[in-house]
Amino acid sequence: xxxxxxxxxxxxxxxxxxxxxxxxxxxxxxxxxxxxxxxxxxxxxxxxxxxxxxxxxxxxxxxxxxxxxxxxxxxxxxxxxxxxxxxxxxxxxxxxxxxxxxxxxxxxxxxxxxxxxxxxxxxxxxxxxxxxxxxxxxxxxxxxxxxxxxxxxxxxxxxxxxxxxxxxxxxxxxxxxxxxxxxxxxxxxxxxxxxxxxxxxxxxxxxxxxxxxxxxxxxxxxxxxxxxxxxxxxxxxxxxxxxxxxxxxxxxxxxxxxxxxxxxxxxxxxxxxxxxxxxxxxxxxxxxxxxxxxxxxxxxxxxxx
Numbered sequence: 001x002x003x004x005x006x007x008x009x010x011x012x013x014x015x016x017x018x019x020x021x022x023x024x025x026x027x028x029x030x031x032x033x034x035x036x037x038x039x040x041x042x043x044x045x046x047x048x049x050x051x052x053x054x055x056x057x058x059x060x061x062x063x064x065x066x067x068x069x070x071x072x073x074x075x076x077x078x079x080x081x082x083x084x085x086x087x088x089x090x091x092x093x094x095x096x097x098x099x100x101x102x103x104x105x106x107x108x109x110x111x112x113x114x115x116x117x118x119x120x121x122x123x124x125x126x127x128x129x130x131x132x133x134x135x136x137x138x139x140x141x142x143x144x145x146x147x148x149x150x151x152x153x154x155x156x157x158x159x160x161x162x163x164x165x166x167x168x169x170x171x172x173x174x175x176x177x178x179x180x181x182x183x184x185x186x187x188x189x190x191x192x193x194x195x196x197x198x199x200x201x202x203x204x205x206x207x208x209x210x211x212x213x214x215x216x217x218x219x220x221x222x223x224x225x226x227x228x229x230x231x232x233x234x235x236x237x238x239x240x241x242x243x244x245x246x247x248x249x250x251x252x253x254x255x256x257x258x259x260x261x262x263x264x265x266x267x268x269x270x271x272x273x274x275x276x277x278x279x280x281x282x283x284x285x286x287x288x289x290x291x292x293x294x295x296x297x298x299x300x301x302x303x304x305x
Contacts, residue, residue, distance in 0.1 A: 024068045025057055031069070031144075032076045034119070034303040038139045039080040040087060041100035041124045043296055049079045070150050077136055077154040084132045095222030097230060099286050100124040101293040102255045102272040103301040109257045110184040115305050116257030117181050118143045121286040122276045124256070126176045130169055137162055138169040144305055182277045184259075188252075190277050191259040195250050198241055198261075206238040211281040216240060221290030237285065255297075262297065269294050 018026075032053060036046035053076045065071045091098050100121060110116050117123055118139075127135050133155050140146040140154065148159040148166070155162065182190075190209070197205040216237045220226025231237050244263070248270065251262045255274050263271040272294060276284035288294065 020062055021058055021060070024062075025054055025072070028069055028072050030302045030304045032072055033301070034115075034305065035073055035076050035139065035144065036080045037103070037301075037303065038118060038124070038127065038143060039077070039135055040084055041128060042087070042293075043101045043103060043301060044292075045083055045087065046080075049076060049083055052079045070146070073140070073144070073146065074150070074154040077140065078156075081132055081136055081155065084135070088132065095220070096226050096228050097217040097219050098128075099217055099219035099288050099293075100128075100256070102260070102274065102288050102297060103303065104297055104299065105254050105257050105303060106300050107254060109303055110187075110254060112305070113181050114143070115303065116184075119256045119303055120258055120276070121256050121274045122284055123177060125286075126173055129176065130172060133157070134165055134169040134172070137165045138173060141166050142170065142173075180278060182258075186280075187259045187275075187277060190280070190282065191252060191261070191275060194275065194282065195252060195261060198244055199250060201242055203238050203242050206241055207234055209282055210234050210237055210285075211278070211283045214281075214283055214285065216285040216287065218287045219290050219293070221292060223291055224289035226287070226289050241285075257303075269297055272297055 029050065032050055033046055036049040037043060040046055040049070053072065056075050056079075057072060060071075062068070102121070103119065105116075105119070109119070127138070130138060136155050137151055140151045141148075146154075148162045151166075152159045152162045155165075157165070193205075194209055196202075197209060212234050213232065214234055214237050216227070216231040218226035218231070227240070231240055245265075247265060249264045251264065253260055253262050255262075255272055258274065258276075260272060260274040262269060263273060270289065272288045274286040274288075275282050276286070
């Protein structure tokens with residue numbers, strides 16, 4: 001596991017004197033990062049949103065702000081919505097499968113089951129199927145428990161309209177989200193067994209661990225080699241996993257709140273492999289190989305609610 005560092009991108013520079021605006025921003029920074037990341041699925045873009053939020057916050061007269069947390073979330077949401085609409089257009093031309101940028105998360109995240117579920121690869125892919133405003137409303141309401149009036153100010157809609165959007169988004173996500181949240185201990189045990197099977201090339205053990213309709217998504221971004229389309233079915237997925245080079249070293253870690261594997265070649269990160277488990281079987285495998293999404297994987301990100 002990489003060295004633990006705090007998320008500092010987007011925070012104002014320190015000259016030894018901390019003014020009230022800076023102090024408040026730093027206090028809420030990890031929360032704002034989590035909001036932006038859940039809306040965008042990209043740590044890089046989330047950090048850019050935080051920088052934009054800080055620039056706007058620095059010019060605010062704090063005497064006019066009644067609730068600094070709500071105000072900062074509102075600004076972050078607006079900036080993230082603007083960026084999300086741009087990202088949506090870019091992702092339409094993305095080469096191959098698109099996956100969220102993986103986050104190396106601290107062990108404490110797994111203990112907050114709802115938070116871990118909200119930043120998991122599986123959930124972020126579900127959120128990707130929502131329209132931008134639906135995604136913002138769902139994240140703010142279901143994850144951060146903001147009131148409809150506060151959300152209305154963030155997305156520039158009436159509270160009544162926000163309630164309707166929230167209901168629609170909740171139904172959409174419920175129909176697509178994972179059936180059951182797996183306890184951390186169960187997930188760690190399954191990952192350990194999966195790692196042994198991959199390292200030994202034991203195809204039968206792999207077949208025993210993966211669901212018949214398992215799906216493997218590989219994100220190379222047109223830069224690294226990757227399957228051009230999802231690989232579906234136990235036999236096909238086991239065959240792909242069985243071809244992992246013996247020179248690859250597998251390191252267990254925690255990514256997006258759940259156990260995952262970092263694959264290294266010659267000491268360099270080659271792939272981050274996250275798994276999704278349902279009813280004791282692996283139903284989803286998410287392999288991020290795009291090097292542009294792996295530059296931060298050795299730095300822990302602090303996500304919070």
